[in-house]
Amino acid sequence: MKRLKFNHLAIWSCVVLSQIVPLVWYSIFEDRWMTLNNLTAKYIEANQSSWLFVTSILGGVVSMYVLAWIFRRLPVESGRAGLITGLIIGAAFNMISLITINMFSFRPVELAVIDGGANVLIYALAGLVLGAWRKYEILPRGKEEREVSYLEEAEAG
Template identity: 25%
Template structure:
Protein backbone atom coordinates (compact mmCIF):
# COMPACT_ATOMS: atom_id res chain seq x y z
CA UNK A 1 0.00 0.00 0.00
CA UNK A 2 2.89 2.36 0.76
CA UNK A 3 4.22 2.13 -2.81
CA UNK A 4 0.78 2.95 -4.19
CA UNK A 5 0.59 5.95 -1.87
CA UNK A 6 3.98 7.18 -3.12
CA UNK A 7 2.91 6.67 -6.73
CA UNK A 8 -0.34 8.61 -6.22
CA UNK A 9 1.56 11.44 -4.48
CA UNK A 10 4.01 11.68 -7.39
CA UNK A 11 1.19 11.60 -9.97
CA UNK A 12 -0.67 14.36 -8.11
CA UNK A 13 2.44 16.56 -7.94
CA UNK A 14 3.22 15.89 -11.61
CA UNK A 15 -0.35 16.83 -12.60
CA UNK A 16 -0.18 20.05 -10.59
CA UNK A 17 3.11 20.81 -12.34
CA UNK A 18 1.56 20.43 -15.77
CA UNK A 19 -1.12 23.00 -14.89
CA UNK A 20 1.38 25.30 -13.13
CA UNK A 21 3.79 25.42 -16.04
CA UNK A 22 1.05 25.66 -18.68
CA UNK A 23 -0.27 28.76 -16.92
CA UNK A 24 3.23 30.21 -16.42
CA UNK A 25 4.84 29.00 -19.66
CA UNK A 26 5.51 32.44 -21.09
CA UNK A 27 7.09 34.03 -18.00
CA UNK A 28 9.01 30.82 -17.28
CA UNK A 29 10.48 30.67 -20.81
CA UNK A 30 11.45 34.34 -20.60
CA UNK A 31 13.07 33.97 -17.17
CA UNK A 32 14.85 30.69 -17.95
CA UNK A 33 16.19 31.87 -21.31
CA UNK A 34 14.92 28.81 -23.18
CA UNK A 35 15.73 29.34 -26.89
CA UNK A 36 12.57 29.57 -28.96
CA UNK A 37 11.74 29.03 -32.56
CA UNK A 38 9.75 31.38 -34.80
CA UNK A 39 6.52 29.88 -33.46
CA UNK A 40 7.41 30.94 -29.90
CA UNK A 41 7.78 27.35 -28.72
CA UNK A 42 11.02 25.88 -27.36
CA UNK A 43 13.46 25.08 -30.16
CA UNK A 44 13.44 21.39 -31.00
CA UNK A 45 10.28 20.77 -28.99
CA UNK A 46 10.16 18.89 -25.72
CA UNK A 47 11.70 15.45 -25.53
CA UNK A 48 9.34 12.95 -23.81
CA UNK A 49 12.36 11.59 -21.92
CA UNK A 50 12.43 14.85 -19.94
CA UNK A 51 8.90 14.23 -18.68
CA UNK A 52 9.64 10.59 -17.87
CA UNK A 53 12.77 11.49 -15.92
CA UNK A 54 10.90 14.32 -14.21
CA UNK A 55 8.29 11.84 -13.01
CA UNK A 56 10.96 9.44 -11.75
CA UNK A 57 12.56 12.30 -9.81
CA UNK A 58 9.20 13.16 -8.28
CA UNK A 59 8.81 9.52 -7.26
CA UNK A 60 12.13 9.81 -5.44
CA UNK A 61 10.98 12.95 -3.61
CA UNK A 62 7.64 11.33 -2.70
CA UNK A 63 9.43 8.21 -1.47
CA UNK A 64 11.77 10.17 0.76
CA UNK A 65 8.94 12.35 2.06
CA UNK A 66 6.98 9.19 2.87
CA UNK A 67 9.95 7.81 4.81
CA UNK A 68 10.45 11.07 6.73
CA UNK A 69 6.72 11.30 7.48
CA UNK A 70 6.64 7.74 8.85
CA UNK A 71 9.74 8.35 10.97
CA UNK A 72 8.23 11.61 12.29
CA UNK A 73 4.76 10.22 12.96
CA UNK A 74 3.04 12.56 10.52
CA UNK A 75 -0.39 11.07 9.89
CA UNK A 76 -2.99 13.86 9.85
CA UNK A 77 -3.92 15.75 6.70
CA UNK A 78 -3.01 19.09 8.27
CA UNK A 79 0.40 17.87 9.38
CA UNK A 80 1.01 16.29 5.97
CA UNK A 81 0.11 19.49 4.16
CA UNK A 82 2.14 21.77 6.43
CA UNK A 83 5.13 19.40 6.42
CA UNK A 84 5.02 19.10 2.63
CA UNK A 85 4.86 22.85 2.23
CA UNK A 86 7.78 23.11 4.64
CA UNK A 87 9.85 20.68 2.56
CA UNK A 88 9.14 22.66 -0.62
CA UNK A 89 9.56 26.09 0.94
CA UNK A 90 12.52 25.47 3.25
CA UNK A 91 14.48 22.66 1.55
CA UNK A 92 13.84 22.66 -2.18
CA UNK A 93 13.14 26.34 -2.90
CA UNK A 94 16.33 27.63 -1.24
CA UNK A 95 18.36 25.15 -3.29
CA UNK A 96 16.63 26.34 -6.46
CA UNK A 97 17.41 29.93 -5.41
CA UNK A 98 21.05 29.05 -4.80
CA UNK A 99 21.43 27.42 -8.21
CA UNK A 100 19.67 30.29 -9.99
CA UNK A 101 21.71 32.88 -8.09
CA UNK A 102 25.03 31.37 -9.16
CA UNK A 103 23.76 30.93 -12.72
CA UNK A 104 22.79 34.64 -12.65
CA UNK A 105 19.23 33.87 -13.60
CA UNK A 106 16.36 36.23 -12.81
CA UNK A 107 14.71 35.98 -9.38
CA UNK A 108 11.42 35.56 -11.26
CA UNK A 109 12.59 32.07 -12.27
CA UNK A 110 13.20 31.19 -8.62
CA UNK A 111 9.71 32.39 -7.72
CA UNK A 112 8.12 30.28 -10.47
CA UNK A 113 10.12 27.11 -9.83
CA UNK A 114 10.19 27.51 -6.04
CA UNK A 115 6.47 28.19 -6.03
CA UNK A 116 5.88 24.96 -7.89
CA UNK A 117 8.20 23.02 -5.57
CA UNK A 118 6.30 24.34 -2.55
CA UNK A 119 2.87 23.61 -4.03
CA UNK A 120 3.86 20.17 -5.31
CA UNK A 121 5.42 19.13 -2.00
CA UNK A 122 2.32 20.38 -0.18
CA UNK A 123 0.16 18.20 -2.45
CA UNK A 124 2.52 15.26 -1.94
CA UNK A 125 2.35 15.72 1.83
CA UNK A 126 -1.43 15.84 1.72
CA UNK A 127 -1.64 12.64 -0.34
CA UNK A 128 0.94 10.83 1.77
CA UNK A 129 -1.00 11.65 4.96
CA UNK A 130 -4.31 10.71 3.33
CA UNK A 131 -3.60 6.99 3.12
Template identity: 25%
Template sequence: MEHAFADINFAAVFVAAFSAFIVGGIWYGPLFSKPWMAETGMTEEKARQGHPAITFGLSFILMLIAATALAMILGKKSIVAGIIHGILLAVAFVATTMGVNDLFERRSFKLWSINAGYNLVAFTLMGAILGAWH
Protein backbone atom coordinates in the same frame (compact mmCIF):
# COMPACT_ATOMS: atom_id res chain seq x y z
CA MET B 1 16.08 1.38 6.20
CA GLU B 2 14.20 -1.84 5.56
CA HIS B 3 11.43 -0.84 7.97
CA ALA B 4 11.08 2.61 6.41
CA PHE B 5 10.16 1.07 3.05
CA ALA B 6 7.87 -1.50 4.67
CA ASP B 7 5.63 1.25 6.03
CA ILE B 8 5.25 3.09 2.72
CA ASN B 9 1.97 2.96 0.82
CA PHE B 10 3.37 2.86 -2.71
CA ALA B 11 -0.03 3.49 -4.28
CA ALA B 12 -0.16 6.75 -2.32
CA VAL B 13 3.41 7.55 -3.43
CA PHE B 14 2.44 6.97 -7.06
CA VAL B 15 -0.65 9.19 -6.76
CA ALA B 16 1.35 11.88 -4.92
CA ALA B 17 4.04 11.87 -7.61
CA PHE B 18 1.40 11.94 -10.34
CA SER B 19 -0.31 14.89 -8.63
CA ALA B 20 2.97 16.86 -8.69
CA PHE B 21 3.35 15.93 -12.35
CA ILE B 22 -0.15 17.26 -13.10
CA VAL B 23 0.50 20.44 -11.08
CA GLY B 24 3.65 20.94 -13.16
CA GLY B 25 1.68 20.65 -16.38
CA ILE B 26 -0.76 23.30 -15.21
CA TRP B 27 1.89 25.51 -13.56
CA TYR B 28 4.30 25.57 -16.49
CA GLY B 29 1.47 25.43 -19.02
CA PRO B 30 -1.51 27.76 -18.79
CA LEU B 31 -0.48 29.52 -15.56
CA PHE B 32 3.16 30.52 -16.07
CA SER B 33 4.40 29.27 -19.44
CA LYS B 34 4.98 32.72 -20.93
CA PRO B 35 6.90 34.28 -18.03
CA TRP B 36 8.81 31.03 -17.43
CA MET B 37 9.82 30.83 -21.09
CA ALA B 38 10.84 34.49 -21.11
CA GLU B 39 12.95 34.10 -17.96
CA THR B 40 14.69 30.93 -19.15
CA GLY B 41 15.12 31.91 -22.79
CA MET B 42 13.04 28.93 -23.83
CA THR B 43 11.30 29.12 -27.18
CA GLU B 44 8.48 27.00 -28.61
CA GLU B 45 10.95 25.57 -31.11
CA LYS B 46 13.50 24.70 -28.42
CA ALA B 47 10.75 23.18 -26.25
CA ARG B 48 9.82 20.80 -29.08
CA GLN B 49 13.40 19.53 -29.42
CA GLY B 50 14.57 16.42 -27.66
CA HIS B 51 12.55 13.41 -26.65
CA PRO B 52 9.39 14.23 -24.67
CA ALA B 53 9.10 10.64 -23.45
CA ILE B 54 12.55 10.87 -21.89
CA THR B 55 11.92 14.31 -20.39
CA PHE B 56 8.51 13.44 -18.97
CA GLY B 57 9.52 9.91 -17.98
CA LEU B 58 12.59 11.05 -16.07
CA SER B 59 10.63 13.92 -14.50
CA PHE B 60 8.05 11.45 -13.23
CA ILE B 61 10.77 9.17 -11.83
CA LEU B 62 12.29 12.15 -10.00
CA MET B 63 8.89 13.01 -8.53
CA LEU B 64 8.51 9.35 -7.45
CA ILE B 65 11.81 9.65 -5.60
CA ALA B 66 10.69 12.90 -3.94
CA ALA B 67 7.30 11.42 -2.98
CA THR B 68 8.97 8.30 -1.58
CA ALA B 69 11.34 10.40 0.53
CA LEU B 70 8.44 12.53 1.76
CA ALA B 71 6.52 9.36 2.68
CA MET B 72 9.53 8.07 4.61
CA ILE B 73 9.86 11.35 6.50
CA LEU B 74 6.13 11.65 7.13
CA GLY B 75 5.45 8.10 8.26
CA LYS B 76 1.89 7.45 9.36
CA LYS B 77 0.88 10.96 10.29
CA SER B 78 -2.25 12.94 9.45
CA ILE B 79 -3.18 15.02 6.43
CA VAL B 80 -2.39 18.18 8.42
CA ALA B 81 1.06 16.83 9.28
CA GLY B 82 1.52 15.91 5.60
CA ILE B 83 0.68 19.44 4.52
CA ILE B 84 3.02 20.93 7.12
CA HIS B 85 5.85 18.57 6.15
CA GLY B 86 5.31 19.31 2.46
CA ILE B 87 5.43 23.05 3.05
CA LEU B 88 8.47 22.77 5.31
CA LEU B 89 10.42 20.64 2.84
CA ALA B 90 9.51 22.88 -0.10
CA VAL B 91 10.44 26.09 1.69
CA ALA B 92 13.38 24.98 3.85
CA PHE B 93 15.12 22.67 1.41
CA VAL B 94 13.89 22.97 -2.17
CA ALA B 95 13.28 26.72 -2.46
CA THR B 96 16.40 27.63 -0.51
CA THR B 97 18.77 25.40 -2.48
CA MET B 98 17.19 26.55 -5.74
CA GLY B 99 17.68 30.12 -4.52
CA VAL B 100 21.38 29.56 -3.92
CA ASN B 101 21.77 28.10 -7.41
CA ASP B 102 19.79 30.96 -8.94
CA LEU B 103 21.91 33.56 -7.14
CA PHE B 104 25.14 32.13 -8.50
CA GLU B 105 23.65 31.60 -11.96
CA ARG B 106 22.40 35.21 -11.90
CA ARG B 107 18.83 34.10 -12.56
CA SER B 108 15.96 36.41 -11.76
CA PHE B 109 13.82 36.53 -8.65
CA LYS B 110 10.85 36.10 -10.98
CA LEU B 111 12.16 32.74 -12.22
CA TRP B 112 12.94 31.64 -8.67
CA SER B 113 9.39 32.61 -7.66
CA ILE B 114 7.85 30.59 -10.47
CA ASN B 115 9.95 27.50 -9.78
CA ALA B 116 9.80 27.72 -5.98
CA GLY B 117 6.05 28.35 -6.17
CA TYR B 118 5.57 25.18 -8.19
CA ASN B 119 7.52 23.17 -5.64
CA LEU B 120 5.59 24.68 -2.75
CA VAL B 121 2.27 23.68 -4.33
CA ALA B 122 3.54 20.26 -5.46
CA PHE B 123 5.11 19.28 -2.12
CA THR B 124 2.10 20.55 -0.17
CA LEU B 125 -0.23 18.46 -2.32
CA MET B 126 2.03 15.42 -2.12
CA GLY B 127 2.19 15.78 1.66
CA ALA B 128 -1.60 16.05 1.86
CA ILE B 129 -2.06 12.90 -0.22
CA LEU B 130 0.54 10.94 1.72
CA GLY B 131 -0.82 12.13 5.06
CA ALA B 132 -4.40 11.28 4.15
CA TRP B 133 -3.60 7.92 2.56
CA HIS B 134 -0.96 6.17 4.61
Protein backbone atom coordinates in the same frame (compact mmCIF):
# COMPACT_ATOMS: atom_id res chain seq x y z
CA MET C 1 1.01 -1.14 19.12
CA LYS C 2 0.84 0.05 15.56
CA ARG C 3 3.43 1.44 13.19
CA LEU C 4 2.90 3.62 10.13
CA LYS C 5 3.69 1.71 6.96
CA PHE C 6 4.09 2.66 3.33
CA ASN C 7 0.77 3.21 1.56
CA HIS C 8 1.89 2.45 -1.98
CA LEU C 9 -1.41 3.54 -3.54
CA ALA C 10 -1.14 6.93 -1.82
CA ILE C 11 2.51 7.25 -2.86
CA TRP C 12 1.77 6.44 -6.50
CA SER C 13 -1.15 8.89 -6.40
CA CYS C 14 1.39 11.50 -5.31
CA VAL C 15 3.68 10.50 -8.19
CA VAL C 16 0.79 11.20 -10.59
CA LEU C 17 0.14 14.46 -8.75
CA SER C 18 3.82 15.37 -9.17
CA GLN C 19 3.32 15.19 -12.94
CA ILE C 20 -0.03 17.01 -13.10
CA VAL C 21 0.85 19.99 -10.88
CA PRO C 22 3.74 21.18 -13.10
CA LEU C 23 1.57 20.78 -16.20
CA VAL C 24 -1.01 23.17 -14.75
CA TRP C 25 1.57 25.41 -13.02
CA TYR C 26 3.70 25.99 -16.10
CA SER C 27 0.64 26.55 -18.29
CA ILE C 28 -0.18 29.47 -15.98
CA PHE C 29 3.38 30.88 -15.96
CA GLU C 30 4.43 29.68 -19.43
CA ASP C 31 5.03 33.04 -21.10
CA ARG C 32 6.95 34.56 -18.20
CA TRP C 33 8.97 31.36 -17.63
CA MET C 34 9.95 31.17 -21.30
CA THR C 35 10.95 34.85 -21.30
CA LEU C 36 13.07 34.47 -18.15
CA ASN C 37 14.80 31.42 -19.70
CA ASN C 38 15.20 33.07 -23.12
CA LEU C 39 13.35 30.15 -24.71
CA THR C 40 11.02 30.02 -27.69
CA ALA C 41 8.30 27.51 -28.47
CA LYS C 42 10.20 26.58 -31.63
CA TYR C 43 13.36 25.79 -29.63
CA ILE C 44 11.43 23.71 -27.08
CA GLU C 45 9.64 21.72 -29.79
CA ALA C 46 12.91 21.04 -31.61
CA ASN C 47 14.62 19.81 -28.44
CA GLN C 48 11.89 17.69 -26.85
CA SER C 49 13.00 14.27 -25.72
CA SER C 50 11.24 11.39 -24.05
CA TRP C 51 14.10 11.39 -21.52
CA LEU C 52 12.73 14.62 -20.06
CA PHE C 53 9.55 12.80 -19.09
CA VAL C 54 11.32 9.62 -17.96
CA THR C 55 13.51 11.72 -15.68
CA SER C 56 10.49 13.61 -14.37
CA ILE C 57 8.60 10.42 -13.55
CA LEU C 58 11.61 8.73 -11.94
CA GLY C 59 12.25 11.89 -9.92
CA GLY C 60 8.62 11.85 -8.81
CA VAL C 61 8.85 8.20 -7.73
CA VAL C 62 12.05 8.74 -5.75
CA SER C 63 10.93 11.98 -4.11
CA MET C 64 7.49 10.65 -3.12
CA TYR C 65 8.92 7.48 -1.58
CA VAL C 66 11.51 9.55 0.31
CA LEU C 67 8.75 11.88 1.52
CA ALA C 68 6.72 8.86 2.68
CA TRP C 69 9.79 7.47 4.45
CA ILE C 70 10.33 10.81 6.22
CA PHE C 71 6.67 10.81 7.26
CA ARG C 72 7.10 7.34 8.77
CA ARG C 73 10.14 8.46 10.75
CA LEU C 74 8.57 11.65 12.15
CA PRO C 75 5.68 10.28 12.21
CA VAL C 76 3.12 12.49 10.46
CA GLU C 77 -0.32 11.66 11.85
CA SER C 78 -2.79 13.83 9.88
CA GLY C 79 -3.44 15.53 6.59
CA ARG C 80 -2.87 18.93 8.19
CA ALA C 81 0.49 17.85 9.63
CA GLY C 82 1.41 16.36 6.24
CA LEU C 83 0.48 19.56 4.42
CA ILE C 84 2.58 21.70 6.78
CA THR C 85 5.52 19.26 6.75
CA GLY C 86 5.43 19.00 2.95
CA LEU C 87 5.26 22.78 2.64
CA ILE C 88 8.27 23.21 4.93
CA ILE C 89 10.28 20.51 3.12
CA GLY C 90 9.46 21.98 -0.29
CA ALA C 91 10.32 25.52 0.78
CA ALA C 92 13.43 24.70 2.81
CA PHE C 93 15.04 22.12 0.55
CA ASN C 94 13.84 23.26 -2.86
CA MET C 95 12.79 26.89 -3.01
CA ILE C 96 15.70 28.22 -0.93
CA SER C 97 18.20 26.14 -2.95
CA LEU C 98 16.80 27.36 -6.27
CA ILE C 99 16.88 30.99 -5.15
CA THR C 100 20.50 30.62 -4.03
CA ILE C 101 21.54 28.84 -7.24
CA ASN C 102 19.82 31.44 -9.42
CA MET C 103 21.41 34.31 -7.51
CA PHE C 104 24.91 32.86 -7.89
CA SER C 105 24.18 32.10 -11.57
CA PHE C 106 23.02 35.70 -12.09
CA ARG C 107 19.61 34.47 -13.18
CA PRO C 108 16.38 36.19 -12.14
CA VAL C 109 15.09 35.25 -8.70
CA GLU C 110 11.62 35.33 -10.23
CA LEU C 111 12.59 32.24 -12.22
CA ALA C 112 13.46 30.41 -9.00
CA VAL C 113 10.12 31.46 -7.53
CA ILE C 114 8.26 30.07 -10.54
CA ASP C 115 10.24 26.80 -10.62
CA GLY C 116 10.37 26.42 -6.84
CA GLY C 117 6.72 27.35 -6.42
CA ALA C 118 5.67 24.33 -8.44
CA ASN C 119 7.77 22.05 -6.25
CA VAL C 120 6.58 23.61 -3.00
CA LEU C 121 3.00 23.05 -4.15
CA ILE C 122 3.79 19.43 -5.10
CA TYR C 123 5.35 18.67 -1.70
CA ALA C 124 2.54 20.42 0.17
CA LEU C 125 -0.19 18.52 -1.71
CA ALA C 126 1.71 15.23 -1.50
CA GLY C 127 2.15 15.85 2.23
CA LEU C 128 -1.59 16.37 2.56
CA VAL C 129 -2.33 13.12 0.70
CA LEU C 130 0.27 11.05 2.55
CA GLY C 131 -0.67 12.53 5.91
CA ALA C 132 -4.39 11.95 5.43
CA TRP C 133 -4.20 8.55 3.69
CA ARG C 134 -2.20 6.56 6.22
CA LYS C 135 -1.89 2.80 6.69
CA TYR C 136 -0.67 1.04 9.78
CA GLU C 137 0.64 -2.38 10.61
CA ILE C 138 -0.17 -3.95 13.94
CA LEU C 139 2.96 -4.87 15.85
CA PRO C 140 3.05 -8.12 17.83
CA ARG C 141 2.53 -7.74 21.55
CA GLY C 142 5.75 -6.74 23.29
CA LYS C 143 7.51 -5.60 20.13
CA GLU C 144 8.95 -2.12 20.42
CA GLU C 145 7.68 0.56 18.09
CA ARG C 146 10.94 1.26 16.27
CA GLU C 147 12.51 0.56 12.95
CA VAL C 148 13.92 -2.95 12.80
CA SER C 149 17.01 -3.45 10.67
CA TYR C 150 17.02 -6.10 7.99
CA LEU C 151 19.64 -7.99 10.04
CA GLU C 152 17.32 -8.18 13.05
CA GLU C 153 14.45 -9.36 10.85
CA ALA C 154 16.66 -12.06 9.31
CA GLU C 155 17.76 -13.28 12.75
CA ALA C 156 14.17 -13.37 14.02
CA GLY C 157 12.82 -15.01 10.86
